[in-house]
Amino acid sequence: MEHNKVIQVTHLTKTFGDFTAVNAISFEVEKGEIFGFLGANGAGKTTAMKMLIGISTPTSGKARVAGFDVFTHAEDIKRNIGYMSQKFALYDDLTVKENITFFGGIYGLSRKQIREKSALLIDELGLEKVAHSLVGALPLGWKQxxxxSVSLIHDPKIVFLDEPTGGVDPIARRQFWEMIYKAxxxxxxxxxxxxxxxEAEYCDRVSIMVNGRIEALDTPKKLKEQFKAANMNDVFLKLARG
Amino acid sequence: MGITVRNISKTYKNVKALQDISFAVKPAEIFGLIGPDGAGKTTLFRILTTLLFADEGKATVAGYDVVTAYKDIRKSVGYMPGKFSLYHDLTVEENLNFFATIFGTTIEENYELIEDIYVQIAPFKNRRAGKLSGGMKQKLALCCALIHKPKVLFLDEPTTGVDPVSRKEFWEMLKRLQEKEITILVSTPYMDEAALCDRIALIQAGKILQIDTPEAIVRHYPKQIYNVGASNMYALINSLKAYEHKHSVYPFGEFVHYTDRRSNFNPEDLRRYLESQDLRQLAIEATAATIEDTFMELAK
Structure with missing residues (x-):
């Protein structure tokens, strides 16, 4: 594997019966890149991502994530990536500190590492006052x-963010993107x-899936030029509507 | 027959969900409540649809008082809650029939109102609602909210979690309903949808920040905004935030939106400063404010 290619995908395919959810997609993502993975409902995004994070075995094709093969080393992939989703993130009925300790433990950090990480994280996020409050009581922007931060607790090479910022206020959303740029x-x-x-406009490159295939992949700037569109929304509509 | 809201307040334990909210929605207007989670949008919807009492203030919907004439309101409004609230184990057609019957009508009687929405889900009319895609669920919920031909339609975050194609179609449907004289109050956390409303209220933490047409809200933005770009976005944000004359610095897609505190600001000064910070591929150009810029300036 080339050192800088953190994700390498070649003709990756997943079929369910006679339905092809992901149809021979190929792409590469580099170290330190912010890669946007877009598509309409039902285009195959979730299925593709499940293969990349090692929880669904592909039907055919090849993929290496964080240096490991998705067919043979799914468990190694899980240990070397972070994952955050809008739908499931933290335990609402655990405190901020308990959540950090729990996820640190899951990823096999030592007690000492967890103590250090916990202090660092709470300080960086300015959560000192609520460290012992239940996460369920925090505003959505803080939770996100x-x-x-918790998804990065084991210093993964890649972090997968599944629709991370829905619903938060515009300022909190930007603070979130600043954290992404920092990482x-x-x-x-x-x-x-x-x-x-x-949100796609914040990414270094974006891919757009339509009916199981990647129909476009480039920087937001070049995609806008290519499709003669004012913004990524127009690019998306042109592609998805044909 | 629109909506009037006068000095409405609502407190849950120690959370002030709504603080002295007043506005009016004209008949056949599309009025948007634009604000993030926790702004108080759903509380307001529940008060106006007679599902919750306000602590203070008065409100009318379609000419009826929300407290004394709640039964009239329930017959005259359609409500699509943020959470999918139809029966998962009934089919598309059964759900629609159920809601028509509850309101003492039939699908046939008001079919022309829902026709152009219903034809899109009709191929799946025997599928259970729980098995529909997000976009399909949203269309069915809208049909169910319209089946008794309401005068006022309440839509609480109808497009959350829906892809751009379905969102665009949904807004086109709302425009057609408006032509049929239906008053629409719609909430969304997405600022780009604000531009599609006739008038909007920006709402945060239970307070209205501003009410106006989307055009006027943007026009009243107090400063000139500059798009600033550089090859390293993270370094650019940090340098701009450290600049002594900055007023606001917000990442905005491939650029950063920057405003300066000085009235005689010269972009060349900023360029020289950024060059001194070793930033490369600099771009600085004036750009127009968006609703999101206004929201952030007011919420600051």
Missing amino acids: KLSF ANRGTTVFVTTHYMD
Whole structure:
């Protein structure tokens, strides 16, 4: 594997019976890149991502994630990636500190590492006052920031963000993106799925899936030029509507 | 027959969900409540649809008082809650029939109102609602909210979690309903949808920040915004935030939206500063404010 290619996907395919959910997709993502993975409902995004994070075995094709083969080393992939989703992130009935300790433990950090990480994280996020409050009581914007930090607790090479920022206020959303830039700047690869095309504009490159295939892949700037569109929303509509 | 809201307040334990909210929606207007989670949008919807009492204030919907004439309101409004609230184990057609019957009508009687929405889900009319895709569920929920031909339609975050194609179709449907004289109050956390409303209220933490047409809200933005770009986005944000003359710095897609505190700001000064910070491929150009910029300036 080339050192800088953190994700390498070749003709990756997944079929369910006679339905092809993901149809021979190929792409590469580099170290420290923010990669947007877009598509309409039912285009195959979730199925593709499940294969990349090692929880669904592909039907055919090849994929290496964080240096490991998705067919033979799915467990190694899980240990070397972070994952955050809008739907499930943290335990609402555990405190901020308990959540950090729990996820640190899951990823096999030592007690000492967890103590250090916990202090660092709470300080960076300014959560000192609520460290012993239940996560369920925090505003959504704080939860998302904490959830993102927790997904990075074991210093993964890649973090997968599955529709991370729905519903939060515009300022909190930008603070969240600043955290993403910071992580990418340190060399963590960020793989994001989103329905919101304004969010796609923050990515270094984006791919757009239509009916199981990747129909476009480039920087937001070049995609806008290619499709003669004012923004990514128009690019998306042109592609998805044919 | 629109909506009037006068000095409505609502408190849950120690959370002030709504604080002295007042506005009016004209008949056949599309009025948007634009704000993030926790702004108070759903509380307001529940008060207006007579599912919750306000602590203070008065409100009318379609000419009826929300407290004294709640039964009239329930017959005259359609409500599509944020959470999918139809029967998962009934089919598309059964759900629609059920809601028509509850309101003492039939699908046939008001079919012309839902026709162009229903034809899109009709191929799946024997499928259980729980098995539909997000976009399909949303269309069925809208049909069910319209089946008794309401005068006022309440849509609480109808497009959350829906892809751009379905969102666009949904807004086109709303425009057609407006032509049929239906008043629409719609909430969304997505600022780009604000531009599609006739008028909007920006709402945060239970307070209305501003009410106006989307055009006027953008026009009243107090400063010139600059799009600033550089090869390293993270370094650019940090440098701009450290600049002594900055007023606001917000990442905005491939650029950063920057405003300066000085009235005689010269972009060349900023360029020289950024060059001194070793930033490359600099771009600085004036750009127009968006609703999101206004929201952030007011919420600051």
